[in-house]
Amino acid sequence: DADVTQTPRNRITKTGKRIMLECSQTKGHDRMYWYRQDPGLGLRLIYYSFDVKDINKGEISDGYSVSRQAQAKFSLSLESAIPNQTALYFCATSDFVVSGEKLFFGSGTQLSVL
Amino acid sequence: GESVGLHLPTLSVQEGDNSIINCAYSNSASDYFIWYKQESGKGPQFIIDIRSNMDKRQGQRVTVLLNKTVKHLSLQIAATQPGDSAVYFCAEGNSGNTPLVFGKGTRLSVIA
Numbered sequence: 001d002a003d004v005t006q007t008p009r010n011r012i013t014k015t016g017k018r019i020m021l022e023c024s025q026t027k028g029h030d031r032m033y034w035y036r037q038d039p040g041l042g043l044r045l046i047y048y049s050f051d052v053k054d055i056n057k058g059e060i061s062d063g064y065s066v067s068r069q070a071q072a073k074f075s076l077s078l079e080s081a082i083p084n085q086t087a088l089y090f091c092a093t094s095d096f097v098v099s100g101e102k103l104f105f106g107s108g109t110q111l112s113v114l
Numbered sequence: 115g116e117s118v119g120l121h122l123p124t125l126s127v128q129e130g131d132n133s134i135i136n137c138a139y140s141n142s143a144s145d146y147f148i149w150y151k152q153e154s155g156k157g158p159q160f161i162i163d164i165r166s167n168m169d170k171r172q173g174q175r176v177t178v179l180l181n182k183t184v185k186h187l188s189l190q191i192a193a194t195q196p197g198d199s200a201v202y203f204c205a206e207g208n209s210g211n212t213p214l215v216f217g218k219g220t221r222l223s224v225i226a
Contacts, residue, residue: 004157033213040123042203042218043158058213090157101146101207101214105157 003027006091006106013081014114021076021109023091030095032074033103034058034066037088046089049074081113126223133191135220137204140185146207148214149178149189153200161189161202191222199224 004025013019023032034046045058047066055066063085065077078085088110092103127133139147145166150158164171164178164187171178177190187204201221205214 035216040218043205043216045213045215048213092157096210100163101210102148102160102163103158103214105150105159107155107157 004091004093004104004106006089006109008109009107010110010112012112012114015082017081019078019081019111021089021091021111023074023076023106025072025091025093025104027093027095027104028071029093029104030071031093032068033092033094034064034074034076035090035092036060037090037108043090046076078111078113081111083113086111086113123218124221124223126225127194129194129196129224129226131194133189133194133198133222135189135191135202135204135222137187137189137217138185139187139204139206141206141208141215142185143208144206145209147178147180147187148205148207149176150203150205150216151198151200152203152219158203194222194224196224196226198222 007022030051033048035043037043044060046064047058048056049068052068052071067075088108090108091106094103148163149161151161152158162173162176162178164180169180175192179188201219203216203219205216207214
């Protein structure tokens with residue numbers, strides 16, 4: 001969905017490096033999410049934010065941190081990347097009042113940690 | 115913890131046949147269910163959703179069935195086309211109080 005933009009699309013980094021994945025949206029949605037996708041494991045929730053002042057841990061938050069800089073921006077950081085964080089990362093948004101629990105996803109960031 | 119799961123990780127169907135993708139859920143408090151389609155290199159795209167006060171909902175060539183008695187959800191695709199080849203995810207929600215929980219996905223391959 002072009003309304004949810006993730007940068008970069010691909011990233012290769014080395015073990016121990018700090019990296020940031022960025023997400024911006026033009027949908028005006030209050031809620032934003034970061035999911036991780038691994039083959040055979042589906043989509044697992046890392047962190048979510050229901051509004052600018054709200055940050056919540058998801059199922060697999062260890063090793064990650066987030067920042068909700070504005071309603072439209074939600075970034076995910078890996079403080080010290082490790083190889084098992086190699087995965088496809090998705091940002092998503094929702095507006096519970098307008099469209100209920102339906103999530104709108106970005107195109108993903110493929111991260112490889114060597 | 116409770117989770118959403120799938121019966122079949124892969125499904126191959128002939129073009130023109132109907133496809134049925136199944137999903138089992140275990141959280142009895144879930145009141146919202148949704149199906150996503152993910153094509154290679156893309157993010158998941160919404161297909162259809164259903165609330166727990168319904169047992170069937172139809173869209174364009176797709177139907178979602180909900181059986182709360184056995185906690186089962188299915189996605190039916192009529193006259194399957196090559197463009198339907200993708201990974202399909204089910205997910206469950208609870209009145210918007212917590213984020214959606216996703217199943218592991220089923221890969222649908224359409225044989226021309």
